[in-house]
Amino acid sequence: MTFQRNGATPTLEERPFAHGNGLISGRKHALDGLRTIAVAFVFLFHTVTELVPGGSIGVDVFFTLSGFVITLLIMKEYRATGRLRLGVFYAKRLARLWPALLAVCAVVVLGGLIFPLSGWGGQEANAIPAAGYVMNLSNFGMFGASTGGNALSPTWTLAVEEQFYLVWPVVLLVMLRFWKVRTVAWLTAVLAVGFLVSRFVLVMDGSPLARLYNGPDTRADQLLLGCVMALMFASVTPGSRVHAALQAGARWAGPLAGLALAAAVFALKEPNETGTWFNVFWTGGPTVLALLAGLVIGSLVLRPAGRASRILSHPWLANPGRDLSYAAYLWHLPVYLLLIPLVPSLWLRVPAAAALTVLLAYLSFRFVERPIRRWASRRLEPDVVRSVPERARELEPAGTR
Numbered sequence: 198m199t200f201q202r203n204g205a206t207p208t209l210e211e212r213p214f215a216h217g218n219g220l221i222s223g224r225k226h227a228l229d230g231l232r233t234i235a236v237a238f239v240f241l242f243h244t245v246t247e248l249v250p251g252g253s254i255g256v257d258v259f260f261t262l263s264g265f266v267i268t269l270l271i272m273k274e275y276r277a278t279g280r281l282r283l284g285v286f287y288a289k290r291l292a293r294l295w296p297a298l299l300a301v302c303a304v305v306v307l308g309g310l311i312f313p314l315s316g317w318g319g320q321e322a323n324a325i326p327a328a329g330y331v332m333n334l335s336n337f338g339m340f341g342a343s344t345g346g347n348a349l350s351p352t353w354t355l356a357v358e359e360q361f362y363l364v365w366p367v368v369l370l371v372m373l374r375f376w377k378v379r380t381v382a383w384l385t386a387v388l389a390v391g392f393l394v395s396r397f398v399l400v401m402d403g404s405p406l407a408r409l410y411n412g413p414d415t416r417a418d419q420l421l422l423g424c425v426m427a428l429m430f431a432s433v434t435p436g437s438r439v440h441a442a443l444q445a446g447a448r449w450a451g452p453l454a455g456l457a458l459a460a461a462v463f464a465l466k467e468p469n470e471t472g473t474w475f476n477v478f479w480t481g482g483p484t485v486l487a488l489l490a491g492l493v494i495g496s497l498v499l500r501p502a503g504r505a506s507r508i509l510s511h512p513w514l515a516n517p518g519r520d521l522s523y524a525a526y527l528w529h530l531p532v533y534l535l536l537i538p539l540v541p542s543l544w545l546r547v548p549a550a551a552a553l554t555v556l557l558a559y560l561s562f563r564f565v566e567r568p569i570r571r572w573a574s575r576r577l578e579p580d581v582v583r584s585v586p587e588r589a590r591e592l593e594p595a596g597t598r
Contacts, residue, residue, distance in 0.1 A: 228497060239252055240525075261490040264361070264422065296566060297565055302349065303324075305317045316531070327352040333412070333413060348535075357411070365420070379429075381428055396480060422491050532557065533550040
């Protein structure tokens, strides 16, 4: 299935950027570094929660970043060709994400069958919603008893993203057929507000925390806010007054937002008991965190020569974010749960879990993800693979998880 814009001649706003320094062109290495930081926060949240009570904010960053990047990828192809091959798009997403997930599920289930008393025991049923990208629905009991807290439970975030990916490209392309990019950005912002209002209704109706935390609708505003930023950047001409104004704002907004998120990581404990703070946080909290993450992302893109961008673009941060962050996210909790009975000391267990997680993430990237991705690229885009060197093809926006 292919969506293509009407008319033979694109408008000026729709044309591809003439130069390679456009806001939506080139790989954003600083975003890879940001992904590394976000994964580290999630790891610490699951291992030393008392020291990093707000480490789950890494998930909020993931959602906003995913919405931003997936929209950049769509807009790049749409601007360059006037269409989006949805079949190829979905196949590439599946080839990028599913093999590593299936590998984790298979290893955890097999390990649990061999060692049923380990932290991997009893995961057979949990592997089904994990591999099927419905763990978020399973976590709040849509298929029966809640499955939250198991070794594969973190795959709920992947489920939210994949469910969003199924819908968003079609919605975006339909809107682009009728409106200019800037108008689509405003409409997307309205959609985000709509999901904020729906979450308020759920909170006031007394919905349980698992529903508020895991719902595809209750996280949609975070993803959509990332989409809004990508669409806004796609409508801005580099070097224009609007671009200059955005850069000036990013000079102070990005660092302040980054400091606020960093403070929240160490000071914010998400409420889990009903009350006024529970209602306030679970109504507006996810939106506020996504807005802060969006300001950080925007600042990194708008000011690639800024200090924060240079730090996050360093290979020690950017390379793991590009190649290892996805598998590290998949493996970190299964590894930690496996080590709990084997390494009694917390201060030995945490670094051991970190080292083993990185090792498994590298093995996943080296022997599962990269080979299958290359095979899929040869099958899906043989002309591109033959004509463009591997390193040149890496100069695309930071890939989604």
